[in-house]
Amino acid sequence: MNESPEGSDPLAQHRVEILSMDPLILRDRYEIEYRHSYAQDTPFFLGLSKGELLGSRCTQCRYFYATPRRHCMECGHATTWERLPTTARIHTFTVCYYGSERFLKETPYVLILVEFEGVNTLFLSRLKGVDPEQVRIGMPVRPRFAKEPTYTVTDVWFEPIEQG
């Protein structure tokens, strides 16, 4: 936090910036710092840091989720962590030329939903290392992992598997 002549009152640290006098419009900011816990989904993020993509398998009905889910939606029983296959296909995709403010600088970027053989649900990720024009539903892809983990879901992304 910057030193300010007004002292430690956080509200006083805003310099007034007037955008309009009638109606009176001021520039205003609002920031929050969290101690965000992944709680029961922690093993998924630790898995990414070790180059492992973990799904959730129901111990009772065997339903296999491609996303972290400590309890089964189908029957309510606990799940166990199970590695997802290392090859997959694009279930659907889009190329984003605009985005939320946070991601505008990354445009154009490719979002994909990934389908894995033998897994009941899908996984949302980025597709990298491809000409956006060439992306197709059904295209084979494999996960890649960040060397320096950020402990967010962006520690995994997908790339096309070379055909040939």
Next chain:
Amino acid sequence: MRPVYLISGGVTKFAKAHPEKDFRLMVKEAYDYALRDIPALTPDMIDGAVGSYFSDHFTRQLKAASMVQDYLGLCPKPSKRIEGGGATGGLCLQSAWEAIASGRMECCVAFGFETMSRVSTWKGNEFIALASDTNFDFPIGGFYTGYYAMMVQRHMYEFGTTVEQMAMVSVKNHINALYNPYAQKAKRLTIEQVRQAPMVATPLTMEDICTMSDGAAVCILASERIASRVCDRPVHITGVGSGSDTMRMADRPHGKVLLLPHEQESDYATLRYPGVHSFRGGRMAAKLAYHMAGIQDPREELSFIELHDAYTSSEIQTYEDLGLCKYGEGGSFVESGIPFMPGIDYGLSLPQQGRLPVNPSGGLLACGHPVGATGLMQAVFALWQLQGAIEKHLGNGMLQVSRPRRGLIHSHAGTGTYITVTILEAVT
């Protein structure tokens, strides 16, 4: 449960920005309009209110509905805030319906608003994207247009839906809005212009997507006792339904279709449902609302529909969820001309034009989408349709559906996480 009536409504002009009015004043304008339409209703007859707005971030104010409650002079009467993403307005209307149906209130105000102009468009998109799973979806590149684009890419892959069919929805809704002075973005468009607009997320262009708005809407609901005393043409709410689906699109199952009364299992022998191509929560909402209203075949028993067309693609997907056509036929449904208004020139060849108008108001695509107001705006337009009062309120009768008997309104949140369907009927 006892009968519930919609007896009046008001809407502000939806606009990109109303910097000279805050949310309290916007709601007050819509509220006063609604009160003027039924002068026999006095404030002492109102038992309470339900408020609707989506985002505390947009408002930069928590518990903003309390500030509306006092601005309208409704303290100390009962009040609460309903929040359900894009379906906030539809859920608010149904909450007011519950208050009357249960006998808890005789007359209840449902008010909704959003002020989206106080941040930039892309910051606004970020606020909306925070209504997706912030651990698993948002960090990937959270952007609702991107999510809907992925859904319709799969719809196109499964069913052969085309971008031109989607563009027809944009043409229809923007041209309808030329006759709706409350709309934000009325204009004459062609399929080519929709496709040549800047690409946002393939295949959705700027003209396939609704815009952010400032606006407010108010509905007043009442029991039969109050309605018959203060309103010449009350509208009976005969069906309410709602549904839900998983927050993460990735978690949607691939199973069997939830069937409506006019469908058979054999219609969908090979379809894996809902996947990400269809909205199971919308189908559930329709099924419950049709059951309550006694509707066997919505294609024959509805006069018009106001549905949540945040994207041209979601209008096509919603035709199918509501059973206006079979799953997979949404694209050919719009080509048939059935959901267009009769008597308006769209510059398109429409063999069955106007059989069942969808979004005569212009929908979200053209009216705008001030989230908390949107579902209530649909109810107000449906009320005016069923009262035969479109000309009175819009200043022209071009969008008046001829002798409407029954209307459907549909409000939708997230990637289909909450959806409401409400059926309204003219009282004869």
